[in-house]
Amino acid sequence: MHTTPERTPSMLEDPPAVGLVAATRLLRAEYGIDADVSDLRSERDRNFLAVAPDGRRLVVKVSNSGDDPEQIAMESAAMHHVEAVDPELPIPRVLTSLDGRSVVTVAAEDGRTHLVRVMTVMPGDVADLTPLPDWFAAGFGAVSARMTRALQGFGHSAAYRRLDWDPRIVATLRPYADRLPDEHRRGPMRRLLDRFEGLDAATRELPGYVLHGDVTLSNVLLRDGGITGVIDFGDMHHTARVAELAISLTSLLRASDDLWGDAGRFLDGYQRVLPLEPAEVALIGELVLARSTASVLISAWRAPLYPDNEEYLTSLVAGSWLILDALAELPPADLAERFHRLCGTSRVDSAQTADPTLLPRRQSALGGQLSPLFYRSPLQVVRAEGAWIHTADGRRYLDAYNNVPVVGHAHPAVVQAISRQAAVLNLNSRYLHPNVVELAERLTASMPDGLDTCVFANSGSEANDLAWRMARVVAGRGGAIVADLSYHGVSEATAAFSTNTIRPTGARRMSQSSRHRGPRATTESPRWNGSGPHGPSCGGPGTTWRCSRSTRSSAVRASSRRPTRSCSVCRRRRGPRAGCSWRTRCRPGSGAAGGTCGGSRTSG
Structure with a gap:
């Protein structure tokens, strides 16, 4: 009751x-x-x-x-x-x-x-009595946020009061649903009020201050392409920051013929001044509905009491019903998702739950093996902090692989630096700006003598591609020795010597005898002019050639079987060691230039 x-x-x-x-x-x-x-x-x-x-x-x-x-x-x-x-x-x-x-x-x-x-x-025309220009929605959002930001440090004991206009407590206006002039509206209004029963509790953990309480079109003035005044502090009270936002946004949407467009522009302007938390965004739609509901219920209560002021007391009703008719049919989750998308917080919220359709959708949209995944059973990651990665199934994994977050995942100083810089300026480095110069100076100052130039790149692929171009210019050659199952990038140059998926075009397996040490390797053969310590019959050091016991010279992955090698110093059948002289026996014609290779080489 x-x-x-x-x-x-x-x-x-x-x-x-x-x-x-x-x-x-x-x-x-x-x-x-x-x-x-x-x-x-x-x-x-x-x-x-x-x-x-x-x-x-x-x-x-x-x-x-x-x-x-x-x-x-x-x-x-x-x-x-x-x-x-x-x-x-x-x-x-x-x-x-x-x-x-x-x-x-x-x-x-x-x-x-x-x-x-x-x-x-204050000079200007009252916003709800004049046609609103195109810039107004974004400008109004910015001014609303500035007022909230200016009052964040203000406090007063009188602010803890109850206001009937407060959208958080709109459910207490339930008795006035029976006074709505249109009887057909009364039943849907009661059901809508049920939806708002927990709204006050839902806002208690959100940021809240002593705020203006009525930054609306009736209290905003504009002239000459700008907002010239915000008036009437008479509804000040302690409230949730997002409830204050909803009061302003509701007043804008009442006069809008492009509800979602104006909402997006308002929120863009607001967040340029004061970014919102995802939990706040989730309640914007409900609070807009609640404020619209309060408008029609308070009008139904007060207009009959003051018939001489009926025009003013009912001035918000038509616009409020437009909002209610447009938004009330959306379930709370769908309404929240709409505002998440407008505010840029949708992916933060929606990516936190397991999705069994995600893998086939990815394979379809990203081209399957064109965008490979780690592990036979791929991990759906949801967040990371420090050295730990958390997955959608509730597990956490110690991250010993990813080297991008070198100070740990989601380091607060890094998050702040990225987000705040992006809010001010986000351009490439072909414009003059002190930040990129300072970073380059700090990096080169930490390097040994001779490394005095910094070139920035957006990815490892770009960095490797540039390094490869530099190496070719310096060395005057076009060959590279790379490890088996290695990845160096996705550019045309770096993909040519990445062996993690398919054999690069023109690659040959590196001779076992040419491998002094290290992992499996392949090579793209360098040019050989026929000269060298072993004559034209030998491909020369570093050239692809077949050893007597090697197998499948065309394979990308080298055989695990080693060729017969004997050290003339220690007589051990092992790979080369520092100071050891060792011989490798080759079959005729196995050298790069044909003929027989039988030269000695010293390791170390």
């Missing part, structure tokens, strides 16, 4: 009974200002526009008697805080009275006493 909850006090009290005459007298008596005064629209307070003889434009804000004086003091303190932290953020400045007070009082016609502040008027 649901009962009507305790409401926000200023939502229960009537707006101040203060008219134009009283506002004019107050300005003259308390501030020494004679001004022309006119009404401004408001829901719970009374606001007036005052134009002084010197041309100054001021707002006289008479607060609802249900507002706590401490809350009024909090608003003034917050405005001073924002002014100090982000002086370029366009917010009003609070005037002091003739006796130095930021807040004065006025007696209303009905005997109530109200707190009054006078503030400067």
Whole structure:
């Protein structure tokens, strides 16, 4: 059974009974200002526009008697805080009275006493009363984030209050579903409210501060291609950062004819200032729905109470229903995924669970063996930290293979450096910038004498390709000795001597007798001019040639059988050792130039 909850006090009290005459007298008596005064629209307070003889434009804000004086003091303190932290953020400045007070009082016609502040008027047109330009969605997102960032360090005891507009607690407005003018809307609204029951608890572990609470189109001014003002700190309270974002985004989407496009542009602007966490993004859609729900339910509650102000109290209803009709049909998981994609957090979230379809999908999309995998049973990795790699089946593996994260996976300093640099500038090194020069200087300073030049590459393939080109220029040759089952890159040059998958074109197995030591090897034969210590019948040192007991000279992988070799010094049938003279017997015609090879070689 649901009962009507305790409401926000200023939502229960009537707006101040203060008219134009009283506002004019107050300005003259308390501030020494004679001004022309006119009404401004408001829901719970009374606001007036005052134009002084010197041309100054001021707002006289008479607060609802249900507002706590401490809350009024909090608003003034917050405005001073924002002014100090982000002086370029366009917010009003609070005037002091003739006796130095930021807040004065006025007696209303009905005997109530109200707190009054006078503030400067920000230039521009109210955003919800003017056509919005194309740049507005991104600019609005950036300004919303700047306001949140400016208030991160602000605190006040009066901020821990309850506001009916708070989307986190929209489920407490359930009794007003029965007051919706359209009876066909009432049943779906009750079911939607069920969806929001756990929303308050879901936001408690997310970043939260004392925030503005109402950065909406009705409190944002624009002119001359920019946002010129953010006004009305009257809804300040402690809330989740993402709930504050949802309040701003909802107000934008109410006036949008491109809901997802404007949402993406708003979030792009917001995250250029203040990046979001994946857990926050997962709740954006639900909080937008909740804020839209609060708008229609509060209107159903308050509009009948104040028929003279019905137009203003119902001004958000049509736009809120547009949002509800567009988004409420999406299950929470699907709605969250949409916002993850807009914010760039979808892959971080979706890649954490095992997917049995992943392997066949990869083979189909990536060309099978064109993109080989490690291990007979490939590992689906989900995250890594330090020396450990975690897989989707819950296991963790000690990483003794990958050499890219040399300070450990996901090192916080590296993550910060990458993400923050990418947020500022991400270009190639053909532009002049100090960072690339400093890195090159630091690297070359750590090298031995003679290594004084740094050339950056994007991958091992590029680095090996460049090294290979340099080696050919220096050596004047085109051959290479490489280990069997080795990988050197995917470029045309480096793939030509990578033996991990298929035999490179033109490669021959390296002679066993030519291998002084080391792993299995292949070679791409260098040019041989026929001269050398053994004459034209010998291919010469380093040339591919067949030993007497070697097998299958065309094979890429060398035979494990060794040729007969005897050291003339130690007489051991072993491979060469330092200081040992050894002979290899070759069959006729086995040399690179034909004939018989029988020369001696010394190892060491």
